[in-house]
Amino acid sequence: MSKNHKGKKSSVHKATASNGRGTPTSPEADSSLRTYAIADYRLEKPVFRLQQVHVGNEVKYTVTGDLTAPVPPLRDSKYLDKKQLIEIYRWMLLNRRMEAALENLYKQGKVVGGVYFGLGQEACSCASAYALRPDEWLGPMIRNQGSLLVRGFSARDIMMQYMAKAGSPTKGRDASSHFGDIENRNVVAPISTLGDLIPVLAGVALGARLQGKNIAVMTYIGDGGQSTGVTYEGLNFAAVQKLGLVLFVENNLWGYSTPADMQFCVKDLAERAIAYGMPGVIVDGTDACQVYDAAHEACERARHGEGPTLIEAKMMRMKGHAIHDAAEYVPKSLFEYWRKRDPILRLEKHLLDKQYLTPQQNQELIAGVEKQLEEDRDFAVASPMPQPESAVGGVYCDVACHEIKPKYGTPKSSVTKSGVVTQRKEAAVHLK
Amino acid sequence: MPQLTYLEAIRQGIWEEMERDPSVFCLGEDIGIYGGAFKVTDGFIDRFGPERVIDTPIAESAIVGAAFGASLTGMRPVAEFQFMDFIGCAFNQIVNMVAKAHYRWGAPAPLVIRGPSGGNVHGGPFHSQNPEMWFVHAPGLKVVCPASAYDAKGLIKSAIRDNNPVIFFEHKYLYRRIKEDVPADDYIVPLGKARTARHGRDLSIITYAAMVHTALEAAEILARDGIDAEIIDLRTVSPLDRAAIMETVKKTNKVIILHEHARTGGLAGEIAAIINEEAFDDLDGPIVRITSLDSPVPFSPPQEEYFLPKVSDVVREARRLQAY
Numbered sequence: 001m002s003k004n005h006k007g008k009k010s011s012v013h014k015a016t017a018s019n020g021r022g023t024p025t026s027p028e029a030d031s032s033l034r035t036y037a038i039a040d041y042r043l044e045k046p047v048f049r050l051q052q053v054h055v056g057n058e059v060k061y062t063v064t065g066d067l068t069a070p071v072p073p074l075r076d077s078k079y080l081d082k083k084q085l086i087e088i089y090r091w092m093l094l095n096r097r098m099e100a101a102l103e104n105l106y107k108q109g110k111v112v113g114g115v116y117f118g119l120g121q122e123a124c125s126c127a128s129a130y131a132l133r134p135d136e137w138l139g140p141m142i143r144n145q146g147s148l149l150v151r152g153f154s155a156r157d158i159m160m161q162y163m164a165k166a167g168s169p170t171k172g173r174d175a176s177s178h179f180g181d182i183e184n185r186n187v188v189a190p191i192s193t194l195g196d197l198i199p200v201l202a203g204v205a206l207g208a209r210l211q212g213k214n215i216a217v218m219t220y221i222g223d224g225g226q227s228t229g230v231t232y233e234g235l236n237f238a239a240v241q242k243l244g245l246v247l248f249v250e251n252n253l254w255g256y257s258t259p260a261d262m263q264f265c266v267k268d269l270a271e272r273a274i275a276y277g278m279p280g281v282i283v284d285g286t287d288a289c290q291v292y293d294a295a296h297e298a299c300e301r302a303r304h305g306e307g308p309t310l311i312e313a314k315m316m317r318m319k320g321h322a323i324h325d326a327a328e329y330v331p332k333s334l335f336e337y338w339r340k341r342d343p344i345l346r347l348e349k350h351l352l353d354k355q356y357l358t359p360q361q362n363q364e365l366i367a368g369v370e371k372q373l374e375e376d377r378d379f380a381v382a383s384p385m386p387q388p389e390s391a392v393g394g395v396y397c398d399v400a401c402h403e404i405k406p407k408y409g410t411p412k413s414s415v416t417k418s419g420v421v422t423q424r425k426e427a428a429v430h431l432k
Numbered sequence: 433m434p435q436l437t438y439l440e441a442i443r444q445g446i447w448e449e450m451e452r453d454p455s456v457f458c459l460g461e462d463i464g465i466y467g468g469a470f471k472v473t474d475g476f477i478d479r480f481g482p483e484r485v486i487d488t489p490i491a492e493s494a495i496v497g498a499a500f501g502a503s504l505t506g507m508r509p510v511a512e513f514q515f516m517d518f519i520g521c522a523f524n525q526i527v528n529m530v531a532k533a534h535y536r537w538g539a540p541a542p543l544v545i546r547g548p549s550g551g552n553v554h555g556g557p558f559h560s561q562n563p564e565m566w567f568v569h570a571p572g573l574k575v576v577c578p579a580s581a582y583d584a585k586g587l588i589k590s591a592i593r594d595n596n597p598v599i600f601f602e603h604k605y606l607y608r609r610i611k612e613d614v615p616a617d618d619y620i621v622p623l624g625k626a627r628t629a630r631h632g633r634d635l636s637i638i639t640y641a642a643m644v645h646t647a648l649e650a651a652e653i654l655a656r657d658g659i660d661a662e663i664i665d666l667r668t669v670s671p672l673d674r675a676a677i678m679e680t681v682k683k684t685n686k687v688i689i690l691h692e693h694a695r696t697g698g699l700a701g702e703i704a705a706i707i708n709e710e711a712f713d714d715l716d717g718p719i720v721r722i723t724s725l726d727s728p729v730p731f732s733p734p735q736e737e738y739f740l741p742k743v744s745d746v747v748r749e750a751r752r753l754q755a756y
Contacts, residue, residue, distance in 0.1 A: 137504075174536045182504050182539050189537040191528045199494040200529065203501020203509075210457060210483060210507060217501075230524070233494035240489055395571045396671075397540035397595040404455075404542050404595055406506040411454040412483065430469050431553040431604060 036274045040282040041290045042314070043072040048334070050259035061259060063331045071340050074350040077289035079296050082356045084130070086365070088288050089347050089357075091126040093369045095146030096344055098155040101377050102162055106323055110381060112164040113175050118143035120318030121252060123288040123343035124220075126150055128248055128313075131295035132218055135408075137204045139188040139197035139219035140177050143250070143317070147220075148177060152185045156376035165383045172386035194225030198234025198247060205243040205302070211408035216302035218246040218295070223263050224255020226272070235308065239276045244302025246295060247310050250285065252317035257329050270312035278308045285313030286343040289350075315343070436614040439607040441581040442546075443472050445588035446510060448618060450480055453508065456592055457484040459495060460512030460547075469514045470548055470607060492521035499543045500530050500597075508592055513547030516601055517561045530597045531572035541597045546588070548604035550642055550692060551724075552740055555604075556731035562641075562693045562724075567599045568670040568702075574598045574623055575670040579644035581612045583667055586621025594623060603642045610645070624668045626676035632662035635686035635753055638677060638703060640666040643690045643741060650746035659754050669699055674706060681707055685716040686753050690741060695723040717756030720749050 048065035055062075077085065095118060102115045118125055125146030129138055132151075140147045145158055153169070160168035161176055169179035170189075180189035188204065190197055201217040208215045221231055226249055238245040249269045253260050266272065273280025281298070283290040291313060298309035316338040320327035351357040357365070394401075436444065450456045457480075458473055464487040467474030477485040488495050492513065499509035513519055519526070526545065533539040551560035567573045574596050578584040584602070591598040629644055630651050637647045644665045651661040664680050666673060681687055687707060689700035700721040707719060722741045730736050 170537050178536065180537045180539060188501070188504065189533070189539070191532075193524055193528060196493070196497060196525060196529050199491075199497025199525070200501040200504075202494070203498030204504055205501070206498055207502035207505030207507045210455075210502070211505065230493040230497070233489070233491035234497060236489055237491055237494035237498055241486075394535050394538070396574075397534045397542075399595070402538075402540045402595055404506055404508070404540060406455050408505065411457075411507065413454040413480070429608065431548075431555050431559060432608070 038268065038270045038273070038280045038282060041075060041294060042282060042284040043075055043287075044069060044284070050253070050261045050331075061329055061331055063334050067333050067337045071346070074287050074289050074346055078293050080289060080292055085288070085347070085351060086356060088127050088130050088292065089344075089351060090365060090369065091130070091146060091150050092122040092288065092344050092347065093366060094149055094155060094373070095122045095126060097369055097373055098149075098158060099145065101373055102159065103323065105159070105163065105377070105381070111162045113162070114322040114324055115162060116142045116176055116322050117319040118145055120316055120338060120343065121250060121285060122146050123291050123347065124248060124250055124285040124313045124315060127288040127291040128218060128295040131292055131299050132216060135186065136215045136299070137186040137188060137201060137217045139190060139201045139217075141190055141194075141197070141220045141222065141225070141250075142177055144220055145177055148187065151187050153187070154376060155373055156380050159377060159380035160383060163380060164385065165380065166386035166390070167383045171390060193228075195221055195228035195231035195234065198231055198245070199237055202234055202238040202241070202243045202245050202308075205238070205245060206241060208408050209243070209305075210411045211406045212412050213408040214244055214303050214305040216244045216246055216299035218248070218299075220248045220250055222255060223249070223251040223253065223260040223269060224258065226269060227263055235276045235278070235310070238308040239278050242305065242307035244299075244305070245308035246298040246302060247308065248295075249310060249312045251312055251314050252285075253334070254317050254321075254327075254330065256321040257325070268312055270310060273310035276310065278310055281309065281311045283311060283313050285315030286338075286341045286346060288343060288347050433613040434616055435611050436581050436585075437608050437611045438578075438581045438584050438602075439470065439472060441585035441614045442588050442602060443474070444614070445585040446473070446592070447476070447479075449589055449592045450476070450484065452618070455506060456508045456510060457486065457502075458510045458512065459486040459488050459499060461488055461490055461514050463487060463512050468512060470604065473512065492518055493525050496522040496525040496530065496545065499545070500525070500533070500541055503541050503543045504539060508542050510544045510546060510592060513545060515559050516547045516549035516563055517558045519545070519547075519563055519566075523566070526567065526573070526597070526599070527570040531570045533572070534596070535572055540595045542595045544588070544591045544598045544600055546591075546600035546602060548607070549601040550603040550605055551729045551736060552605040552642065554731060554733055554736060555729070557728040560729035560736070562601070562691075564599070564601050564669055565693055565697055565699065568699065572597065573670065574668065575601070576623060576668050577601045577603070577641040578667060579603070579606070579629070579641050579665050581610055581614050583621050583627070583665075585614055586619055587623065587667060589618075590620045590623050593620070598623070601641065605642045606645075621667065624671050624673055626664050626666045626668075626673040628662065628680070629665040630661065630663040632660040632684065634660045634684060635688065635750060636662045636664060636680040636684045637688045637690055637746065637750070638664045638666065638680070639690040640669055641692060643692050646741060646743055647690055647746060649743045650750065653743070653747050654750050657751070659750060661750060672703070672706070674710075677703060677706065678711055681711045682714050685714055686756065687715070688720045688722060688746070688749055688753060690722045690746060692724055692740060694726050695721060696726050698723050717753050720753050722746060722749055
């Protein structure tokens with residue numbers, strides 16, 4: 001057992017008993033062979049391998065693995081009731097259909113730049129964000145538009161971002177999911193480079209803790225993005241400081257056109273958690289119940305000051321990197337396999353099978369989502385572009401534009417009585 | 433009035449801000465029990481506790497990212513970089529995440545990134561750099577380079593109270609070399625305001641940080657020749673105090689820009705362009721640049737001395753300019 005693990009309080013182990021952890025399972029501390037546990041909530045554990053092979057004069061990706069396995073049912077949630085499951089289903093529908101509307105707007109030439117899709121990943125975005133409380137924080141990545149909807153932004157906001165409208169959350173200054181809100185929705189705007197939100201969300205949890213409150217903070221990274229150095233720095237920082245970070249590693253098998261097999265060598269990305277000294281969990285990213293349950297348990301750990309959790313959600317990106325990318329490098333059979341595991345169809349079937357929804361109620365719900373989207377789309381399309389001069393201003397925060405004050409109350413201060421600076425002895429002055 | 437070194441003045445400034453505002457906290461490498469590589473935060477952990485004086489892993493991107501995250505909740509983090517040379521490790525966080533936040537999505541980032549910079553201490557290519565221009569080039573950041581102990585205290589206090597990200601370059605050559613009267617009470621020196629370090633009639637030397645002292649020494653020698661040099665200490669290099677620059681140009685009509693930063697892409701080029709655009713008719717001679725060489729900072733003392741601008745360079749160039 002490593003020194004780090006020895007130093008941790010026993011409450012950590014108790015609270016994480018159902019959650020998997022990077023701690024040795026061997027009872028013998030002096031054993032020369034250590035094994036570690038990763039909780040895997042999946043009901044099926046497919047193993048695929050993607051390799052570059054010569055086919056005639058071309059190099060292509062081929063996939064090996066059992067692509068014919070039947071689709072299992074969803075795992076019953078330990079925490080979600082009927083009403084909550086239907087809410088998550090509704091967010092996922094809104095997420096999917098909003099992106100379909102964006103695709104149409106793009107084809108009509110109304111979108112500035114590209115469109116990024118979370119197709120096939122709606123359960124991971126929506127069910128994870130659903131586990132956060134209103135006063136907790138989220139940092140979305142490019143495909144987590146569903147998370148933004150759950151946090152309280154409207155489809156209208158996202159559409160106006162894509163159309164670079166004056167009324168978009170960034171007033172035309174940035175695109176796609178690149179927006180946030182520090183006042184009400186507690187969302188940190190992402191930047192295009194990958195992994196940079198991880199230390200930032202850790203810092204949000206640090207700020208809240210200094211103000212006397214342990215909160216859960218959630219962000220995402222892909223199988224491609226997790227290769228960056230800042231991912232390591234951020235996760236290690238969160239682990240050392242025991243900050244309530246919930247990191248979803250969205251393993252959607254492709255980083256732009258590069259398959260996961262060329263991105264990392266571990267079997268499962270959740271294994272990384274062991275080396276960071278935090279619990280690692282694997283879920284089926286197309287199963288909203290598994291995603292929510294793992295997120296909920298990780299958030300509870302965070303709220304109890306027990307530190308970060310890494311959750312690997314396995315799924316597939318069902319479109320190209322962005323709208324310009326036809327994803328022709330992806331083997332067709334892999335698309336077919338994952339199309340049968342469509343997160344929305346799976347949840348819909350779950351809700352109908354359990355009779356949480358009647359087919360009639362389901363149709364009404366879908367119609368309600370469509371109606372809302374139509375209104376949002378019409379509003380966004382009709383809204384004006386920004387005035388050219390609005391490019392100016394706001395580079396700095398003037399005294400008048402924001403009042404900085406602690407969000408969770410007066411920071412705790414443990415000032416000691418001594419007002420004297422104690423000078424410690426130095427062997428020599430560094431670089432005199 | 434107590435005499436404090438430049439380093440003690442910075443320490444006192446941060447200390448006072450932590451006393452007056454519980455949302456101020458420090459994070460960085462070895463800043464706690466050890467008190468920092470240069471002892472700026474010596475004794476802080478005893479006074480303010482390990483919650484507010486956080487020793488971090490050696491992870492500069494995480495330090496800046498975490499400081500930014502904490503600032504989003506209304507805290508005012510002061511992040512120490514052991515050497516400003518290492519700021520390259522956090523470059524993306526600073527210029528892409530932090531600097532653009534207010535412009536893009538209206539998020540103020542009231543944080544300070546501070547640490548030792550500058551040469552003349554034989555620190556070599558990785559412990560002597562002046563990387564301020566990397567950040568002057570990034571809209572959204574404020575960049576501060578104090579030259580005196582009085583200013584260092586007043587400016588660090590302003591930086592901590594500012595609602596914007598401030599990169600605070602402390603010149604390590606000055607840390608223990610200059611000692612001056614520094615008020616023990618609360619005062620601030622505003623960001624973005626230059627000061628006249630020496631009033632003169634004949635020519636202006638616009639400079640900042642350690643080079644202010646080089647200019648002052650040169651001015652004494654020039655005075656013996658009857659050349660009366662005015663010295664403008666910029667104090668803040670971004671945003672620039674354009675009014676102060678214009679005022680001195682209109683007064684003396686002759687300008688030398690002096691800095692320790694390398695010549696190409698240095699602040700002198702920008703200031704020369706501003707003067708060209710706004711006060712060309714006021715010039716009686718060419719704008720003169722005195723800078724370090726366009727090379728990494730060399731380690732060996734004779735090489736470093738050759739690399740840095742010297743008093744004799746300023747005297748020579750001032751005499752040349754005075755002839756116009």
